[in-house]
Ligand code: ADP
């Protein structure tokens with residue numbers, strides 16, 4: 001039986017399968033491979049999915065729902081007439097339509113699928129996607145991150161270690177991901193984006209330019225006229241993207257859009273693409289030159305201004321020889337085929353990364369007697385690979401301090417009041433505690449959204465624990481205990497972990513038996529490894545440890561010891 005590859009998109013969805021030696025997209029009843037992710041109900045109470053529903057979006061807004069992917073896994077309700085649906089329900093209707101198209105095309109029943117989801121989807125959103133598939137009669141063999149699927153479609157999983165950036169501009173979302181192929185595992189190492197920037201915004205500026213040029217007022221247009229204007233603006237956008245001249249005619253008003261004019265009115269939107277790209281590079285601690293390959297996906301990247309922006313900004317010509325709105329669906333089908341052959345690419349998904357910074361409320365001493373309250377001190381930085389455990393030391397701020405209140409926050413602002421408070425812990429200090437008494441705070445975080453906070457008063461050794469769950473009640477008490485046990489290894493500082501101590505001891509042994517330049521070289525290697533250890537960043541430790549091992553093996557092989 002064929003396992004389907006599905007891109008369940010915010011604007012458009014696709015289904016593909018593996019046919020002998022390549023991924024192939026499956027057309028719907030209209031012969032299109034893109035099915036708009038829009039659901040509606042007609043006057044007879046019949047469901048409409050895809051193109052027809054999309055056409056009724058402006059004319060029947062109360063009976064049509066779109067862009068529901070934004071609210072996957074939330075309680076939000078959508079009303080179609082008197083029927084009430086969740087985003088999961090609506091997604092299941094789209095998936096069911098794709099499944100039926102595939103079954104008709106392939107002439108067999110299909111019950112299994114690989115479905116792509118945004119890299120930043122958390123466990124709740126991923127679970128909602130699996131539930132939607134279940135409601136549609138599909139078992140999810142695997143969820144795959146959209147950027148990973150795109151990379152697979154380009155065969156990047158067949159390359160050795162490489163670093164790539166995937167730029168995805170869909171209908172209403174802009175996602176930048178940096179991926180690393182390392183030791184046969186694809187890892188999303190950073191993501192950034194703008195959830196409210198996409199191809200639709202370019203259509204909107206065309207509509208605004210038309211209204212300005214003609215003096216027409218949006219509020220005065222009939223629903224039908226607006227629907228026609230929207231459709232023409234959308235067409236004009238695609239025509240200028242292919243180097244033609246766009247044309248909009250509404251009543252006796254005629255308007256033409258040239259490539260130059262489109263470029264000019266799009267500038268403010270193009271400028272907004274920069275910041276998330278810079279952010280992703282910064283989080284991954286990379287320079288533009290470190291990105292070896294760029295992949296453009298999402299229908300909106302078909303606009304030549306996007307490609308030329310990306311090339312100029314990053315100094316490299318991006319790949320986009322696969323149709324950018326089809327890349328993710330094709331990649332999902334490749335993963336489905338790999339899975340059937342038991343070779344599927346292992347992926348470090350973004351639930352393997354902490355999406356927001358976690359830290360505590362602290363007081364900062366500005367001068368001898370001046371303190372600033374409400375300062376956010378990060379303990380686990382965003383985009384850190386998880387599971388992770390990090391420790392920071394804090395100190396009492398005055399003599400005879402009797403308690404320490406630790407408030408836990410999530411967010412990126414240096415000011416705690418702009419961040420989200422997750423919980424708090426109060427610890428009694430022993431009598432006569434002086435200023436500058438040391439308190440160790442350890443945060444341990446895993447991919448189920450389980451955050452364990454341990455606070456240790458160093459003078460007495462007393463430890464207090466606080467557990468914060470992202471989705472309380474998801475884990476039973478025994479599961480929670482099991483999970484915490486699994487993490488216990490991590491709570492040992494990497495410098496105390498036996499494998500790291502052994503490696504350093506080995507390096508030191510070779511150092512002792514070497515002389516001169518070799519010694520300096522080994523010293524340098526050890527220093528790099530120790531720096532990684534002190535950063536407590538598992539990924540850097542892994543890289544530096546591999547490097548040190550290789551170099552030591554070389555030295556030993558050359559008979560240095
Ligand atoms: P999503 O990932 O949100 O489901 P898609 O990747 O299908 O979205 O992208 C949809 C967006 O791409 C729409 O805004 C659409 O107007 C735009 N788009 C599709 N084809 C073109 C084209 N030839 N030129 C410009 N924009 C296009």
Ligand code: MG
Nearest residue numbers: 009010170298
């Ligand atoms: Mg998409």
